Amino acid sequence: MTNSMKEFEDSGxxxxxxxxxxxxxxxxxxxxxxxxxxxxxLIVADPRNIHLAEFADIVVHHRLGxxxxxxxxxxxxxxxxxxxxDKHIEERTEGFSDLEEVLEDYTPxxxxxxxxxxxxxxxxxxEMYAGNHPAALLYAxxxxxxxxxxxxxxxxxxxAMLCGNVGVRSGGVNPLRGQSNVQGAxxxxxxxxxxxxxxxxxxxxxxxxxSNAWGKALPERAGLTLTDMVKGMGDxxxxxLCVFGENPKLSDPDSGHLDHVLKKLDFLLVQxxxxxxxxxxxxxxxxxxxxxxxxxxxxxxxxxxxxxxxxIDPLGKALPDWDIICRLSSAMGYAMDYSCxxxxxxxxTSLTPSYGGMTYERLGINGLQWPCPGKDHPGxxxxxxxxxxxxxxxxxxxxxxxxxxxxxxDYPFFLTTGRMFSHYHTGTMTRVSPHLHSEQKSGYIEVSxxxxxxxxxxxxxxxxxxxxxxxxxxxxxxxxxxxxxxxxSPFHFRENPINxxxxxxxxxxxxxxxxxxxxxxxxxxxx
Amino acid sequence: xxxxxxxxxxWLEQEKIDLFIGYKVVDGHPLxxxxxxxxxxxxxxxxxxxxxxxxxxxxxxxYSTHPEMKIGILARDCxxxxxxxxxxxxQLDPEKIETVGIxxxxxxxxxxxxxSYLEREPSGPLKTLIGIENxxxxxxxxxxxxxxxxxxxxxxxxxxxxCYGCRNICxxxxxxxxxxxxxxxxxxxxxxxxxxxxxxxxxxxxAGRCIDCGLCExxxxxxxxxxxxxxxxxxxxxxxFDYRAGTDSGQSPFSILGENVTLEPMSL
Amino acid sequence: MSFLQALLDFMGLGGRLHLEWISSAEARxxxxxxxEFTAKIKVLGPNPIKGWQGPEIPDSLPSIFEGRALGV
Ligand code: SF4
Ligand code: SF4
Ligand code: SF4
Numbered sequence: 001m002t003n004s005m006k007e008f009e010d011s012g013x014x015x016x017x018x019x020x021x022x023x024x025x026x027x028x029x030x031x032x033x034x035x036x037x038x039x040x041x042l043i044v045a046d047p048r049n050i051h052l053a054e055f056a057d058i059v060v061h062h063r064l065g066x067x068x069x070x071x072x073x074x075x076x077x078x079x080x081x082x083x084x085x086d087k088h089i090e091e092r093t094e095g096f097s098d099l100e101e102v103l104e105d106y107t108p109x110x111x112x113x114x115x116x117x118x119x120x121x122x123x124x125x126x127e128m129y130a131g132n133h134p135a136a137l138l139y140a141x142x143x144x145x146x147x148x149x150x151x152x153x154x155x156x157x158x159x160a161m162l163c164g165n166v167g168v169r170s171g172g173v174n175p176l177r178g179q180s181n182v183q184g185a186x187x188x189x190x191x192x193x194x195x196x197x198x199x200x201x202x203x204x205x206x207x208x209x210x211s212n213a214w215g216k217a218l219p220e221r222a223g224l225t226l227t228d229m230v231k232g233m234g235d236x237x238x239x240x241l242c243v244f245g246e247n248p249k250l251s252d253p254d255s256g257h258l259d260h261v262l263k264k265l266d267f268l269l270v271q272x273x274x275x276x277x278x279x280x281x282x283x284x285x286x287x288x289x290x291x292x293x294x295x296x297x298x299x300x301x302x303x304x305x306x307x308x309x310x311x312i313d314p315l316g317k318a319l320p321d322w323d324i325i326c327r328l329s330s331a332m333g334y335a336m337d338y339s340c341x342x343x344x345x346x347x348x349t350s351l352t353p354s355y356g357g358m359t360y361e362r363l364g365i366n367g368l369q370w371p372c373p374g375k376d377h378p379g380x381x382x383x384x385x386x387x388x389x390x391x392x393x394x395x396x397x398x399x400x401x402x403x404x405x406x407x408x409x410d411y412p413f414f415l416t417t418g419r420m421f422s423h424y425h426t427g428t429m430t431r432v433s434p435h436l437h438s439e440q441k442s443g444y445i446e447v448s449x450x451x452x453x454x455x456x457x458x459x460x461x462x463x464x465x466x467x468x469x470x471x472x473x474x475x476x477x478x479x480x481x482x483x484x485x486x487x488x489s490p491f492h493f494r495e496n497p498i499n500x501x502x503x504x505x506x507x508x509x510x511x512x513x514x515x516x517x518x519x520x521x522x523x524x525x526x527x
Numbered sequence: 528x529x530x531x532x533x534x535x536x537x538w539l540e541q542e543k544i545d546l547f548i549g550y551k552v553v554d555g556h557p558l559x560x561x562x563x564x565x566x567x568x569x570x571x572x573x574x575x576x577x578x579x580x581x582x583x584x585x586x587x588x589x590y591s592t593h594p595e596m597k598i599g600i601l602a603r604d605c606x607x608x609x610x611x612x613x614x615x616x617x618q619l620d621p622e623k624i625e626t627v628g629i630x631x632x633x634x635x636x637x638x639x640x641x642x643s644y645l646e647r648e649p650s651g652p653l654k655t656l657i658g659i660e661n662x663x664x665x666x667x668x669x670x671x672x673x674x675x676x677x678x679x680x681x682x683x684x685x686x687x688x689x690c691y692g693c694r695n696i697c698x699x700x701x702x703x704x705x706x707x708x709x710x711x712x713x714x715x716x717x718x719x720x721x722x723x724x725x726x727x728x729x730x731x732x733x734a735g736r737c738i739d740c741g742l743c744e745x746x747x748x749x750x751x752x753x754x755x756x757x758x759x760x761x762x763x764x765x766x767x768f769d770y771r772a773g774t775d776s777g778q779s780p781f782s783i784l785g786e787n788v789t790l791e792p793m794s795l
Numbered sequence: 796m797s798f799l800q801a802l803l804d805f806m807g808l809g810g811r812l813h814l815e816w817i818s819s820a821e822a823r824x825x826x827x828x829x830x831e832f833t834a835k836i837k838v839l840g841p842n843p844i845k846g847w848q849g850p851e852i853p854d855s856l857p858s859i860f861e862g863r864a865l866g867v
Contacts, residue, residue, distance in 0.1 A: 022718055026688040030748035033686050036852075037651035037658070037750075051718045054685055054849035364554035421689065421718050435691075438708055440716035657850055669805065676807025682850040722847055723806055730802060756805075763801045 002172035003136060003382040004302045004369065009034045011170040012132035013041040015125075017156070018067065018142020018516075022051040023421035025140070025176045025301075032138075041132045043125050045070060045117075046142060047416060048446075048488055049481050058125055061483055062115040064414045065146055065403035065517045070122070071155035072400065073111030075162055076103045077126035084130070085164030092387070093161050095395040102397040114400060130163050134171035141178060141418065145515040147404045149507040154396040161393050167384035177301040179425075180291075184299030187355070187370070188348065193222035197352035213351055216334065225511040226252075227504070233261040240267040244321070245288065249277040250426035250494055253502040253513040256470045271324060276428050277494055287318040294320035296341045297363065299370070303380070305358060306367030403517040404505035407485070411467060411519035413451075415487045417502060418516075423492040431492070443496025444477040446488040447522070452478045455524055464523040465489075470500035473525065487520065531601075531627055532570050538599055539564045544625050546589065548582045549573045549601035559585060575601070575629055581698035581742060583609045587618045594620070602626040605740035608773030609698035612736055618701050658682045661744065661752040665759040680756075684722045686749035693743035693753055694729065699736040699772075706732065726756065733757045734764045738773035 008014060008031040022029040029052060036042050036055050044056040045067075053059040062070045078084050079100060089096050108119035129135050137160050143152045156173050157166075165171035177183050189196040195218075199206035202220055211218045224232060230252070232238035241262075252258045262268060262281055270279040271286040279285050293314040299305045314320060319327075322344060326336040338344050342360050349355045354371040362368060368379040384393070407414055422439035423430040430436040445465060447457060457463060459478045464471055465487070474489060474496040482488050489498040503518040538544045539562070550573070551560035557576035562569055583606050586598045600606060607628060613619040650660040659668055659679050671679060694700045694707060706712055706728055713728065714721040737757040744754040765771055803809055 022688055026690060027748055029688065030686075030750070033749060034651070037654040039652050042852075054719070055852065057852055057854075365556050366554070420716065422716065435708065438710070438715065439689075653853075656853060665805070671807070673804070673807045673809055676805070677847075678807070678850075680806045681847045685850055723808070727802070727806070731799065734798065759805045760802060763798055763805075767798055767801070 001174040001176070001302050002166065002384060003170065003174055004304075005031055007170040007172075007382065008032060008136055008138075009038065009170075011035050011040050011134055011136040013043065013129055013135035014138065015043045015045070015129050015135060016052060016056075016138045017045040017071075018144075018152075019138055019140035019176055020046065020048070020050045020052070020142075020418060021138065021140075021176070024178070024419050026421070028138070028176060028301075041128050043128055045125070047414075047483075047486060049483075058121060058128060060115075060117045060121050060125065062117050064416055064486065065148070065514075066115040066400070067143060067146070067152045068148060068155050068398055069106065069111050069114040069400040070117060071152075071159050072103055072106035072398070073108055073115070073117075073122045074126040074129065075099070075155075075159055076106040076111070077108060077123050078130045078162060079103055081126075081130075083126070084162045088164030088166075089162065092167070093393040093395060095397070098397040099158060099162075099395040102399060106400075129159070133164065134168045135160075135163060135165050136171050136174060137165070138174045138176060140176040142516060144175070144510070145512055146517065147505050147507050147514045148401050149512045150509045151396075151398045151401070154398050157393075158395050158398070161395060166393060167382070167386070169382055172382060175301075180300065181298040183301055183303060184297065184305065187299055187303075187352070192225055195351075196348055197354050199352075210351065213347075227506045227511040227513065230258060230261055230504075233264055236264065239265060240269070241265055242269045242271070243278055243282075244271045245273075247272070247276040247278050247426040247428055249281070250491065250497055250499060252504075253499055253515055254469045254504040255497055255499045257504065271321070272428065273318075274428050274432060276426065286324050287316065288324065289314040289318050289320045293318065294322075294341075296320075296322065297345060297367075302369060304367045304369045305355065305363060307360060307363045307365075404514055405468075405503050405517065405519045407519040411521045413485060413487050413520050413522060415465070415467070415489065415498075415501060415518050415520040416516050417489055417491050417498050419492070420490045423490065425492065427492040427494070440490075440492075443474050443489060443493030443498065445474045445496075445498075446477050446479050446482045448482050448484050448486065449478055449480060450484045451522075452476060455522060457522075457524060462525055464525055465498075465501060465520050466523065467501035467503075467518055467520045469503070472496055472498065472500050474498070487522070491515075531575070532573060534627060535562060535570050535573060535599060536567055538625060539567055539570070542597075544597045544599035546596060547573070547599035547601075548585055549627075550576045550578050550580075552576070573601075579603065579605065579740070579742060579745070581609065581696060581740075582606055583613055583619070584696075584698045584701070586624065587613055587701060590619050590623065594623075597623050597625070599625045599627065601629065603629050603631050605738060605742075606698075608738035609740060611773045612699045612738055613701070616699075616701070616736075659752045659755065661750065661755065663752070663755055665755060665762055668755060668759070680726075681722050683749075683751045684726050685719050686751060687718075687720045687725065688749060689718060689720045689725070690748060692746040692748065696742045696746040697737075698740065698742070699733075699738065726751075726753075730756050730760050734760050735768070735770055736772050737761055 005028055008028070014032055014035055016032070019025065021032060032042065032052065033055060042056045043058045044050065044053045045060050045062055046053065047061055047064045049061060108122045111117065111122055112119050137156055139156055143149065143156060146152055160166050160171065160173045166173065187197065193202070194200055195206055195210050201207060201218065201222060207218055207220055229238055229241070233241065248258055249255055268282045269284045269286070270276070270282040271288050272279055273288055273290055275285070291308060292311045295308065295310050297305050297307050322338070322341055326338055329336045345360060349358050353373055357372040357374045357377040358368050369381060370379065372379045420440060422436045445463065457476045457478070459476060461476050462473050463476050464473050489496070491498045501518060501520055503514045506513045535547050539547065545564070547562040549560060549562060550557040552572070552574055557574060557578035559580045559582060562573060582600050586600055589596060589598060602610065607626065610619065610624060610626070614621045654660060657679060668676070691707065694705060707725060713725050737760060739754065739758060739761065741754040744752065747753055761772065800809065
């Protein structure tokens with residue numbers, strides 16, 4: 001996030017797109033409601049009629065995967081009416097004329113044809129977003145998990161820069177991260193092309209710095225993304241796989257295919273809290289420690305690095321994750337002999353400028369938000385206050401593209417996937433909690449009352465869902481949360497593994513698969 | 528060392544208590560903390576602070592596994608009232624509890640509570656227009672028509688994210704199996720929660736129990752005026768049964784022991 | 796007026812609902828009897844609960860936030 005959670009309470013307008021905030025980021029949703037009560041405007045754009053929509057001034061349900069068109073349409077209206085922030089564009093950005101050219105095409109009429117959102121609504125959204133400064137834009141996986149994920153994100157940034165909402169308090173472009181420490185994992189170089197602090201492996205200075213610090217010449221070429229790894233396993237280039245705290249057999253698209261390539265591996269290592277579907281196939285399983293059993297830090301969605309203190313020692317034979325990695329590395333010939341997480345943290349901060357001013361002592365309970373480059377630096381509640389990391393903010397002229405797979409005669413329904421409020425990802429942690437499990441015990445597929453009526457489906461009845469990649473059976477939930485022709489199903493449930501159906505087509509740059517759109521058909525199961 | 532420290536140390540040393548539950552400042556935040564005989568010097572770090580946690584709930588938890596343990600508690604007025612309720616419901620044994628009292632609640636002599644409560648921000652205009660302001664008195668929430676009351680309360684309940692924070696923090700919510708998780712009563716797996724059943728059930732359960740500490744409202748991420756709702760519940764209980772939770776020491780009118788497990792409301 | 800009727804009245808559901816008490820088989824396991832003091836509501840007549848369609852968000856609202864408006 002460019003900004004901080006607390007700041008949303010003082011936003012003039014909050015635009016939520018592709019995020020089911022009350023269910024997936026409930027505390028942020030609380031901030032949004034407070035903002036709303038204080039008089040902020042709220043715009044919700046989501047293919048589903050989500051809970052948060054109840055509180056919105058404008059709600060639109062754009063067609064699955066049509067985000068770029070919708071955002072371009074808003075920008076078209078803003079530019080046509082001169083509502084954009086000339087001064088900000090002039091001083092802080094570049095590439096506006098290219099964008100302007102592309103926007104020319106996206107008349108409300110055309111956008112209505114693509115997105116299904118009425119011209120009037122597009123105009124109202126544009127006016128509301130541009131007219132209530134500062135406006136915060138919030139998005140989640142509904143923006144990123146598309147073959148056009150990067151384009152979608154760029155469009156969000158375009159909109160924010162266009163209205164001077166970047167580098168201001170209570171504004172910004174705010175991706176709500178999906179896991180407690182996914183921000184931290186990315187910050188620490190948990191990506192194939194960068195070292196900690198997003199220092200590129202291909203950058204010579206950075207590479208030398210880390211090679212010296214770690215006493216080993218490090219590769220200058222980026223590694224593989226998850227999507228590439230699946231391919232690598234398929235064609236035999238990858239022979240062994242280590243999986244830490246992930247359950248790809250349920251969480252990856254087209255899981256039938258993944259099953260198949262996992263079998264080709266010579267060696268599979270899984271480290272997790274509990275036996276997962278993936279772990280069941282592993283040659284070796286390491287029991288990791290839970291949040292209550294290990295010390296360390298977490299960096300949350302607002303870039304706030306916070307300490308986690310263990311309450312108890314790991315149970316059974318479990319070990320803290322850092323310890324397992326150190327032992328594994330040492331056994332493989334590269335000695336890692338850290339005595340505690342703090343020692344690792346100190347080494348990391350010495351190599352990562354944005355974390356440079358952090359120490360365990362300074363983190364305290366509240367933590368610090370990066371960038372925090374010096375010992376006296378108070379941390380940074382919002383980014384890009386005076387300039388962008390690359391100097392000027394660049395507008396990217398982005399054109400709308402259809403999702404990889406659109407419904408057709410054979411597979412007439414749109415299917416989208418996501419989370420529901422009581423479960424988390426593949427349920428490895430939430431389904432073993434009796435309280436959370438009792439909230440929702442099985443998978444389901446949301447079907448609109450109209451479609452259910454047409455197919456004579458009853459609530460709770462099992463239905464067969466088929467895509468080009470596979471088929472599953474899952475109970476029907478009839479609800480007006482989805483419109484005609486749209487289906488939604490959470491991916492938490494191993495009994496109803498919806499990712500057997502999803503499309504592995506991915507974004508060419510970020511390599512993120514299109515979990516949010518695929519085409520399926522429904523079949524009533526004969527009694 | 529102040530007087531409170533002396534007393535607590537003395538109690539621990541003389542084995543009047545085995546454990547003291549109070550607050551300690553950690554990285555600038557007062558947090559609940561156990562003080563023990565083994566680590567008696569730590570008692571010097573004990574503070575009153577403005578923090579409010581259901582310390583008696585922690586004590587009840589300890590009591591459930593270590594019934595022999597004698598526990599000292601730093602007790603504000605609200606903690607004291609909650610302790611009384613826990614005694615009435617046999618969740619704690621008064622013989623095992625010692626308190627160091629802090630008088631802090633507002634009284635005719637004192638306008639403001641010396642605690643974290645009453646420092647809340649004023650309600651925003653939307654809440655004033657279509658919701659229920661948190662700092663109303665029950666009578667003030669009764670000026671609206673029936674239809675409007677329902678709309679206003681429903682708006683508030685609509686915000687609920689079903690985190691169960693209100694129940695989890697509540698010193699007098701101690702049931703092993705909570706009705707709020709009972710699928711026959713409350714629809715599962717959906718947001719918003721079933722309106723108004725979820726909040727109605729909890730409100731009913733607070734009759735004769737809620738001691739008006741406001742912790743639930745502090746904990747509620749949706750800022751629902753829960754304290755106000757339960758205050759009304761208390762007023763009805765006082766009016767119909769002449770019983771005040773936390774101050775009257777008798778059994779609650781809502782507890783009937785024995786075979787008769789279903790309680791019919793007395794109609795007057 | 797019974798306890799529950801008074802409470803429903805406070806929530807704006809006065810006089811519109813018929814109440815039926817249910818007890819659960821697990822009730823005996825509860826720490827105390829009061830936990831099962833729980834109402835399942837049966838509806839008589841027009842049902843305001845079903846009538847609840849979500850909040851009506853008003854069009855214009857004084858904001859306590861002083862933001863920059865259009866064209867400024
Ligand atoms: S005010 Fe809330 S937390 Fe306190 S006793 Fe009453 S219901 Fe429980
Ligand atoms: S809400 Fe009711 S059932 Fe649940 S813990 Fe509180 S009093 Fe017990
Ligand atoms: S604390 Fe508030 S949001 Fe959470 S369950 Fe209770 S009423 Fe709902």
